[in-house]
Amino acid sequence: MIPHFFGAPTHPLFGIYAPSRAEQGRTGAVICPPVGQEGLRAHRALRLLADQLAASGVDVLRFDYFGTGDSGGDTREGRPPVWLADIRLAVDHLRELAGVRRVVLIGARLGGLLAACAEARGVSRLLLWDPVLGGDEYLRELEAHAIPGDDAEWVVQGFPIGAEMREDLAALTVGAVERVPPDVRIVLSQGPTNLAAWREQLLQRRARLDVLEVNGPAAWEEDGDFGAGAVPTNVLRQIVAWTS
Amino acid sequence: MDELTAQFPERGVRFGRSGNLVGVATRGAGTPAREVPTAVFLNSGIIHRVGANRLYVRLARALARQGIPSFRFDLSGIGDSGPHQDDPGVTRAAVVQRDIDDALSVLSAAGVERFVLIGLCSGADDALSAMSRHDRVVGAVLLDPFTFRTLGYYVRYYAPRVLRPGVWWRIITGRSPALRNFLTVMRGRLRGFAKPAAARGGGGSTSRPTRAEMHRQLERLVERQARLLLVFTAGLELRYNYRNQFFAAFPGLEFRDTVELEYLAHSDHTFSRERDQRRLEELLVSWYRREFGRPQRAEPFGAPTSIRTAQA
Numbered sequence: 001m002i003p004h005f006f007g008a009p010t011h012p013l014f015g016i017y018a019p020s021r022a023e024q025g026r027t028g029a030v031i032c033p034p035v036g037q038e039g040l041r042a043h044r045a046l047r048l049l050a051d052q053l054a055a056s057g058v059d060v061l062r063f064d065y066f067g068t069g070d071s072g073g074d075t076r077e078g079r080p081p082v083w084l085a086d087i088r089l090a091v092d093h094l095r096e097l098a099g100v101r102r103v104v105l106i107g108a109r110l111g112g113l114l115a116a117c118a119e120a121r122g123v124s125r126l127l128l129w130d131p132v133l134g135g136d137e138y139l140r141e142l143e144a145h146a147i148p149g150d151d152a153e154w155v156v157q158g159f160p161i162g163a164e165m166r167e168d169l170a171a172l173t174v175g176a177v178e179r180v181p182p183d184v185r186i187v188l189s190q191g192p193t194n195l196a197a198w199r200e201q202l203l204q205r206r207a208r209l210d211v212l213e214v215n216g217p218a219a220w221e222e223d224g225d226f227g228a229g230a231v232p233t234n235v236l237r238q239i240v241a242w243t244s
Numbered sequence: 245m246d247e248l249t250a251q252f253p254e255r256g257v258r259f260g261r262s263g264n265l266v267g268v269a270t271r272g273a274g275t276p277a278r279e280v281p282t283a284v285f286l287n288s289g290i291i292h293r294v295g296a297n298r299l300y301v302r303l304a305r306a307l308a309r310q311g312i313p314s315f316r317f318d319l320s321g322i323g324d325s326g327p328h329q330d331d332p333g334v335t336r337a338a339v340v341q342r343d344i345d346d347a348l349s350v351l352s353a354a355g356v357e358r359f360v361l362i363g364l365c366s367g368a369d370d371a372l373s374a375m376s377r378h379d380r381v382v383g384a385v386l387l388d389p390f391t392f393r394t395l396g397y398y399v400r401y402y403a404p405r406v407l408r409p410g411v412w413w414r415i416i417t418g419r420s421p422a423l424r425n426f427l428t429v430m431r432g433r434l435r436g437f438a439k440p441a442a443a444r445g446g447g448g449s450t451s452r453p454t455r456a457e458m459h460r461q462l463e464r465l466v467e468r469q470a471r472l473l474l475v476f477t478a479g480l481e482l483r484y485n486y487r488n489q490f491f492a493a494f495p496g497l498e499f500r501d502t503v504e505l506e507y508l509a510h511s512d513h514t515f516s517r518e519r520d521q522r523r524l525e526e527l528l529v530s531w532y533r534r535e536f537g538r539p540q541r542a543e544p545f546g547a548p549t550s551i552r553t554a555q556a
Binding site for chain 1: 251252253254255256257258266267268289290291292293294296297298301302316322323324326514516517518519
């Protein structure tokens, strides 16, 4: 496991590279985390996911988008158009680090929608874990938890959501992208979800959608009163099986 | 990887006697580390090193702009740090202190001579324990640390409640949660007093000291003129509810000028609002500059650090 910064000096991104611990590792995976409080809580589950992927022969890069986690930037500087570019950069960086040709993008919650909208080069598969299905839907979820902050800002569980961020989120939809990888897999751990609109959008972009329901606690919701989420081992096991 | 990362003002570090710990070193704006104590941030609970609401990242970078370097890391089993490799019988408190020792060692090896420990909640408690063992820890910033309730606390807590008729009705009818809690605590205490001291804790098995132990820790810190910034918030109101409660909890201690205390009556425990984060940032930076002086040379934030990135 190698913690490091990458990207431009003015736009540093923090990543943890976990090289494959198996001989046959020719697949790479970039993990796109949720953001805000969900991102903090899901950290430990995603760390274990990366560890299990590396043990199964996958070269893994976890990273923080600009303005989140350990990456550069104030929290207010992190916005979806920047994060989409960060995902493309992370894919190129992993390819350079690991020498892999085949890259799977794994995204959880908003990270899932970002992964689907990133249009990163050479990604063979999307693996989306309870993805947010649309920015507008996500905004409604945020609003339910928002308290008023300064300058018309929302404060959602300790993280600021300004007017520009809300505009960017509202525009975030898989219907707005030109291409998606040909193989899209969705893992649902919180019960059935209507994916008909997504399936249609993906079909129009010549992508196949497979869906698997595996019930487990939400990694991005607070587990007890500790500020961190649960680790749904059965869900992680399925994601590993579908990636490698 | 070192060549790739040398251009950044922060650096990922893997360290520890088992190589299981992960941290991020933040370079002060061009200042050699030995001129000003390096701030070391300790996890609050199981939230990883970025801190609640990314608070530690914000504070670390605010310090860096003033030329003050810092180090944020994850204790064993938290965040990106792997589990410790010790004997399963080793207590969590001992593992935490060993991890802090390892963090100070890796910084010492890079030329750091003095440290300031910073922690929120359990991180504050761990900081106080570590500070009492290391004379090179010259200061600490304790955010909502554990402390003891006082007579003043109970007066402020119960006075508004006894004036409410509904409270008395619930006590008379046996439906008062406060009364039930009180009886539970008293029963527990009575049982506890029948056990040997080691079984009651406070003998190294927990990071929370008894009042006498904490008194001794603080007394020693005052003697060696270590500096403390204590910040309490309203988020801790079930344990701390007025500005000077900390001083009242240790009536025999003369803190002189070693302790500064702020009570943020409108902040929650994790400083989730912008105004509270900004206030805390200002308090921290001004305290640091007052206690340890301004770094002598300021160069652009981004000069390479001497801490090397260990690779797997």
